Amino acid sequence: MGSERKQKSKFNWDLWKLNAKLLQDDLFVERVRECLMRDNYDRGSENCFEATERFKQNAKTIAIERSSQVCREERREQNELRNLLAQLLPGSFTSVIKSVKMEIEAKDAEKYKGAAIRARGEKLLAGEQPTKRALADQKSYARKQEISRTVYCGAIKEEPKAIMNAFTEHYMELFENKAPPKGGFETEF
Numbered sequence: 001m002g003s004e005r006k007q008k009s010k011f012n013w014d015l016w017k018l019n020a021k022l023l024q025d026d027l028f029v030e031r032v033r034e035c036l037m038r039d040n041y042d043r044g045s046e047n048c049f050e051a052t053e054r055f056k057q058n059a060k061t062i063a064i065e066r067s068s069q070v071c072r073e074e075r076r077e078q079n080e081l082r083n084l085l086a087q088l089l090p091g092s093f094t095s096v097i098k099s100v101k102m103e104i105e106a107k108d109a110e111k112y113k114g115a116a117i118r119a120r121g122e123k124l125l126a127g128e129q130p131t132k133r134a135l136a137d138q139k140s141y142a143r144k145q146e147i148s149r150t151v152y153c154g155a156i157k158e159e160p161k162a163i164m165n166a167f168t169e170h171y172m173e174l175f176e177n178k179a180p181p182k183g184g185f186e187t188e189f
Helices: 020-024 026-042 048-087 094-118 132-145 160-174 184-188
Strands: 150-152 155-157
Touching (some): 020 026, 150 160
16 A cells, blocks of 8 residues: 555666757867768768768767766866865855855756756746756656557567567668669659
């Protein structure tokens, strides 16, 4: 008769999305450009779909690595600021304390604002500070959007592996080496 808790879903890298802040990161942009140039020269006789998929996977790996580095650096800076704040005595360094608090609040606001956007939080009032609730809403939204059931080979499948196989097979069949119809572009546009 106790309360039922929903089982927490583990993070799935297949649901990963690019953090738009990385597009302003010079190191990330440079590494993606290098990857693009390298993939263009290594392509050879490979078909364009395979080359595109390989580039997307390489760019995703670069983005994950760089965002991890950026996140680690931001966390380190935030911890340093909190430690500095803890060391300062109230009353003796009020201007330093205020500036440290403002920096911490700015970093927190940026984190919560991103979470609110990803959670599709539309009800934030002007001037209202996003909270940890936005982070929880983001996770809840991601869980709701996850595909948990599909029909595959005439049966309903709920296992993640079977769902992945169903989608893989569908898109492989869809994007097989089929030549586009001649003149299709001209007739459409």
